[in-house]
Amino acid sequence: MPRRYMCIWLPLLATDSIEKRRPELCGRPLVLSASQHGRTVVTAANRSARDEGIIPGKVLADAKAILPELEVLPDDPGKTIQLLESLAIWCLRFSPIASVDVPDGIILDISGCAHLWGGERSYLDHIVNRFAQGGYVVRAAIADTVGTAWALAHFGAQRGIAESGQQSSMLEVLPPAALRLEPSALARMEKLGFCRIGQFIQMPKSILRRRFGDALLLRLGQALGHEPEELKPVVPELPYQERLPCLEPIRTPSGIEMALQLLLENLCNRLSKEGRGMRIGILKGYRVDGNVQQIRIGTSRASHNPHHLFRLFALNIQTIEPALGIELFVLEAPLVEEAPKPQEALWEIRGERTKIAELLDTIAGKVGMGAIHRYLPQQHHWPERSVSVATSLDEVPKVDWPTDKLRPLHLLSRPEPISVMVVLPDYPPMLFSHKGRTYKLAKAEGPERIEQEWWIEEGQLRDYYRVEDEKGARYWLFRSGHYGEGEPQWFLHGFFP
């Protein structure tokens, strides 16, 4: 497919943006100024100032002399570049690749985009009109190369479109400045009497190189399409991305669902062909008013099942605010992994795993991934450290679960202090009281001594006792530390069934 590029030039960008913010300045001559080489120079001028002959580059004092009522504001180039970048990001609704052309242009790679708006002419008109509605003066042009599009936008007819392969004939009538040359090269050209590109475009390369250096040949080659030119997109294009522009802005949840289904089917088709699956998915809705709404999902294993992914997204669709309508949907998969191949086993264990993984994704979508735990044994005796959380469904224990020591079925996350009555030191307690209630103990066994793991944490050992009260309830109590080193503290730590 031949590449097509659009160059959008905003000649009055800086002053337009100020007039948008301060409507009272509209219609009055306005210039921005900055000091250069010890003089204050006009760096940008709006239309009414230009009508009076005040153009950028003029010394501010001269401009004031021409027009005493001139409005002068300080220039802020950083802010203008920021604005340009945000405009380029806004342009992503027209094409997936947009880049900034410093200081006042935007370049779009529109290959394969224009037909969605009914051809290049209406596409161009649509974009120019949208900018005009936003209060920006723009000139735009479409061509096969960035160079020609730039030349046409800056020096050609308004809204020029160069048909495919017509670069040289379009360029011939334009001045040499349309080739984005250095001022010194331009000055030399003027001296030699070149006022149109057509006068030297046919000259042998060696002659041009000798007179004007490699830069001219590079620029000429870029404009004609012989030399490659890389764009630097404002938002890097993701390898897994699907776009769906809408002719009419979408405002209803069912419309969003239909768009999502379409996008998911396309993306999942592609993923399944490549044997990959989505781990993170983002659905973005570009609103008419410039806002971008997005919802995000995560899966616990790579999936390319459109129904499953749709269900995950569906939980959050109501959080999208369409407001006046969404004109473009983009589905991205920033994290993609090898999908587990469906194994044709006699017993469909794999299939069951996938079903459970999908169930967990659904649950995680509602209550959060942090709510789901699966535990594996750890070789620690200290009860709080004897389990670790597994990260995936396929993880299996590396060591066996210990069975030699009895552990309580319920373990309090924090041991609760109790007061006990003990006949002799190192004997199990006779009774204990917890939260104002006293329990008389009938049976007891222990102690099971568990030492603190000093290489992990300093602290006192625990002597655990398994006890049963008169009514048959069974508890796990421990004493922290030895007798003889002050009064040891007792705790209730768990319940046995």
Place this chain on the structure above:
Amino acid sequence: MEGVKKEIIQNLREKIMLMEGFKGNIMEVDRSSFGLEEMAPAFPRGIFPTGTVHEFISPTAACATASNGFISGLLSGMVKNGMFCLWVSTGRSLFPPALKAFGLDPHQVIFIDVSFDKDVLWVMEQGLKCDALVAVVAELGEVSFAESQRLQLAVEKSRVTGFLHRRRPRRRQALACAARWRVKPVASKVPDGMPGVGHPVWEVELEKIRNGKPGKWRMGWRGGAFVFLPRVQDIPATPKKEHYA
């Protein structure tokens, strides 16, 4: 004549059971795998009903532990290698390594810890709809009749077994569950003159069961299986209000 009558009655019973949601014998587990032979007369068709929702009520923390012990014992009969069950709860204190003592591999249990009862119910319903799971255990406080009906509808399609464990419920209302159990711990037995605490012993009461007969048993868990102790009727009951931690 007698035989014909019996057969007709048997057929009618089967029909009624089908209508009440006891579908087919496809998923039914061999009754010996639960070790509940002594309870068999209480169950419909003499088999512990799987593929339905069982309700457990625990007024105290000690009872909740005993109920979870009983549920773990039941789960160990159902969960085969490589299969999973879901354990959904609010404020969970269950300690996974202890499940091993009940014959259940703790890594085959997926724990979902949420903050609200309504989230527990939502997760449980999703889990019960997923036929790749063996069982779903939910620990929560309050549940309404309508919510329990939703759960029952979900299991009738998927044949997953649900255990709805209500801890310290404030209200006592009937639910659309197939069975209601109460488990409380009783004093363990050790041979005379021996020190220590014995194996877990519980008083298991089946308060309600669809198409079965309620009953009360004294039973425990020893050596990886349920063991039954002498019937409750033989032991003098102590009707006294109980308090536990």
